[in-house]
Amino acid sequence: MEKTPATKPPVALQAVKGMNDVLPAESAKWEYFEQTATRVARQYGYRNMRAPIVEHTPLFVRSIGEVTDIVEKEMYSFEDKLNGEKLTLRPELTAGLVRASIESNLVYNGPVRVYCLGQMFRHERPQKGRYRQFSQFDVECFGFEGPDVDAEIMIMTARLWRELGIPDVRLEINTLGGVKERIVYRNELIRHYEANLEALDDEAKRRLHTNPMRILDSKVASVIEVNKTAPNLLDSLERDSRAHFDGLQQLLTDAGVPFVVNPRIVRGMDYYNRTAFEFVTERFGAPLTVCGGGRYDGLFEQLGGKPTPAIGFGMGIERVLMMLPDEQKSSGLDAYIVHAGVGAQKTASTLSESLRNAGLAVAQHAGGGSFKSQMKKADASGARFALIIGDNEVSAGTVAVKPLRDANGSPIQGEQAIITSSAVAAHLRS
RNA sequence: GCGGCCGUAGCUCAGCGGUAGAGUCCUGGAUUGUGAUUCCAGUUGUCGCGGGUUCGAACCCCGUCGGUCGCCCCA
Structure with a gap:
């Protein structure tokens, strides 16, 4: 029985926590970003694609991974009271775009390059640059083996930073290896952590047998110490993955796009393999990821489609906008x-x-x-x-x-x- | 889920036990047909909400709601 205490005063109608309005005074920045991102994507032959904001919950559970933070505690999931369907507000864009591509057999005539601008929803505690409704500029390449497109989307993103006038972002890349290599590496990691159990915090212990690679990303001092002696995935990489990663680095070097290899990049979703990358800025004190993505060669198959190699990234628009100057005063009125x-x-x-x-x-x-x-x-x-x-x-x-x-x-x-x-x-x- | 800080005019904030303030914005005026600059005048508040202490509370205490910034995690 629902209690409605008469003493409780009526609450003024206000925006849902963590969901912000964009008023006319600030919308110029948004339009500037959207226009610039769209123009650059088109320059590289990418085409616009859109998918619904609401999807069936299992799509995200199966693609992102059951033991990820997103699925465990951040999804806006609800039941459609009219027909009992379990639905979720999308917490990211890739799963929906892949689902749509499978459903319409988009890759039938060959690989495709797409981009998408849209809103995402994650039930987290809001803070600077982190909101419950947030926006991403998203780019996906379906059907390309790489590493040429891997390099391409990073080169394209580097151009976008230049066009936006944002110089202080750093490209960090890593490889997560193929499916088989990850299993081997995973076991090595678990062995390493089990040998250093006393240094792990509760969070790391909880993940030890479900998602040990995430422990590499820990911010806890004692865990960072243990990570220094952790086995390196690069050492257990097989020839193909090694060649892929080397190829990517060569292409980036040839294109004059600076990067650093950061073995601690693991990404928040389980579907990534091989190439993983982030663009990071130090402008706000602690390092902040403004763009992150990677290869997900197994996702199409995992969601019931034909085997299709793929890579993509999401760029947090609110975070990018924080790096843009405020003015943009001109109304454009003649x-x-x-x-x-x-x-x-x-x-x-x-x-x-x-x-x-x-x-x-x-x-x-x-x-x-x-x-x-x-x-x-x-x-x-x-x-x-x-x-x-x-x-x-x-x-x-x-x-x-x-x-x-x-x-x-x-x-x-x-x-x-x-x-x-x-x-x-x-x-x-x- | 855990911690810090903050709620006073539309906005940015001062006031921190004794009559509610400034800047800005807005409105009007400075030769009634002309902006921005300058000058003058004026409007604007349950001092987030509820309780307590006090002769007296925006101010002190407790609670509550809201915001914000960190941690975790992430874009």
Whole structure:
């Protein structure tokens, strides 16, 4: 029986914890990122692909892995009350895109390269750059063996950093080996940790037999110490995996993309194999991963599809945005139309529409008010020009054009020109 | 799941036992048809909520809710 204590005051409606609004003042950064990322992806021949935000829960359990943090305690899972289906808000993008690809046999005509922008959901404690609803720019390559595409997506990402003007990210790469090598290595690891059991914390002990490779990523001092003497996967790598990893490094070197090999990169999902990589920044004190991904050659098969090698990454957009400068003030408006008096409304509307027909961005003042107050709005809008229409202009068929900002968007004090309505478009372009 | 810090005007914050404040924003004015700059005037608050201590609480204590930053983990 649900208790509804009468003493409890009504709670103001507010956003769900960890889920943020993007208000107009900050959306310019989002659009800037989305446009830049999309442009770069297209430059490399990647095509857009989208999948639903909600999927059947088993998709994530089977792909990400039962003993991962995501599946164990972070998923927004619920039952559809209408038909009893178990559903989950996607905690990542790869599983859904792979599922969609299998379902539509996307790779039938050969390998494909895709990108996707979308929202993810994980029930974690929110903090800086970590939210319950967050966004990723996601790139996937289906049907390529690599290591050429492995290098390609890293080269592409390096370009994206340049285009965004973010210099301080470091590429770290690692190899997780093939399926068989991982089993051998896993056993070696377990032996090593069992021999040093006293140094492990509870978390590490819990994972020892379920997911020992994650212990390599531990931040606990005593565990870090034990990790220093842990067996290295590189030593048990077979020839093919070795060649793959060497090939990747050669290609990155040839392309002039700097990187470091970091054997501790293990990634949070179980489906990764061979190539794993992260782009990390030190800008916020502790190292922060802004982009992470890797190869998942077995996932298609594991989800019931045909064997299809694949690689991809997810980039945390909120984290990238934290690294972008704040301003981006320009509204992109060419003109703001100020109007008052008999017939001015009609003249203003006609002029606005004809300017828009000419491809210009024009805001028309709404809500009335004095010329002074309208001019304040014109200034605040960031428009390059104010177009003023009053009784004089209506009867003369002219428009007063006053420059407000220069090409850089800086405020200027300019002379007002009186010109005929038909000449306004040309004047704004000059 | 664990820990730190913070809730006062739309926003950023000061005040820390004795009448609720500043900046900014907004509105109006400075020759009633002209922005940004300057000057003048004005509006804005259950000081998160509930209890306690006190003659008196925004201020001290307890609880609670909310936010935020760490840990863990991750993008």
